[in-house]
Amino acid sequence: xAVISQKPSRDICQRGTSLTIQxxxxxxxxxxxxxxxxxGQSLTLIATANQGSEATYESGFVIDxxxxxxxxxxxxxxxxxxxxxxxxxxxxxxVGSGQPQHFGDGTRLSIL
Amino acid sequence: xxxxxxxPQSLHVQEGDSTNFTCSFPSSNFYALxxxxxxxxKSPEALFVMTLNGDEKKKGRISATLNTKEGxxxxxxxxxxxxxxxxxxxxFRFEAGGTSYGKLTFGQGxxxxxxx
Numbered sequence: 001x002a003v004i005s006q007k008p009s010r011d012i013c014q015r016g017t018s019l020t021i022q023x024x025x026x027x028x029x030x031x032x033x034x035x036x037x038x039x040g041q042s043l044t045l046i047a048t049a050n051q052g053s054e055a056t057y058e059s060g061f062v063i064d065x066x067x068x069x070x071x072x073x074x075x076x077x078x079x080x081x082x083x084x085x086x087x088x089x090x091x092x093x094x095v096g097s098g099q100p101q102h103f104g105d106g107t108r109l110s111i112l
Numbered sequence: 113x114x115x116x117x118x119x120p121q122s123l124h125v126q127e128g129d130s131t132n133f134t135c136s137f138p139s140s141n142f143y144a145l146x147x148x149x150x151x152x153x154k155s156p157e158a159l160f161v162m163t164l165n166g167d168e169k170k171k172g173r174i175s176a177t178l179n180t181k182e183g184x185x186x187x188x189x190x191x192x193x194x195x196x197x198x199x200x201x202x203x204f205r206f207e208a209g210g211t212s213y214g215k216l217t218f219g220q221g222x223x224x225x226x227x228x
Contacts, residue, residue: 004155033215033216035218040220041220042116042201042218042219042220042221043156043201043203043218044218045215045216045217048215092155092156099144099146099161099163099205100146100148100158100161101146101158101216102155102158103155103156104155105153105154105155106155
């Protein structure tokens with residue numbers, strides 16, 4: 001199974017700032033997924049990142065707020081822009097267009 | 113909008129008790145149902161991927177069943193141990209191609225606490 005390194009593991013940020021989360025996989029994968037879990041909510045897919053094309057965003061998520069890069073088949077970044085307290089969440093990357101999916105350890109983000 | 117519901121939201125049991133949770137999902141366009149265990153400060157760990165109606169899978173003291181016609185899955189833990197304390201997530205994957213390939217819709221999870 002894929003080994004996924006995600007960083008930072010946690011951060012506390014000021015509102016209005018931006019944070020970029022990195023996800024590194026130990027093997028080449030076609031699709032990477034970015035999820036968010038707000039307090040008390042389910043894991044919700046933000047976007048699917050494909051190498052060589054623009055990310056596909058789910059309803060309620062936009063590129064200006066959550067820009068994603070996918071420069072190669074082993075790496076992706078998610079930026080949370082212009083943060084507000086509502087962005088306080090756990091952010092997870094995952095891989096696995098097959099089954100099951102494998103997840104990073106997550107980024108626990110708090111906005112003051 | 114896909115609705116994946118899990119119950120109960122939380123559960124407290126004593127060590128040695130057996131317990132079970134429910135996941136309900138749409139019964140149409142079914143592709144797969146996943147179960148994950150998510151311990152605090154760790155990544156979600158895959159327990160089962162179930163694809164066939166009537167499937168039963170087992171991993172140690174944990175087992176799961178699947179009914180795709182009525183849209184539910186049960187997860188059972190026999191003889192709960194404190195190390196079983198975690199959030200148990202189910203996730204539904206529907207049959208679709210293109211950009212939906214591999215996409216999972218998660219339930220809110222069941223938080224299990226096993227008291228020694």
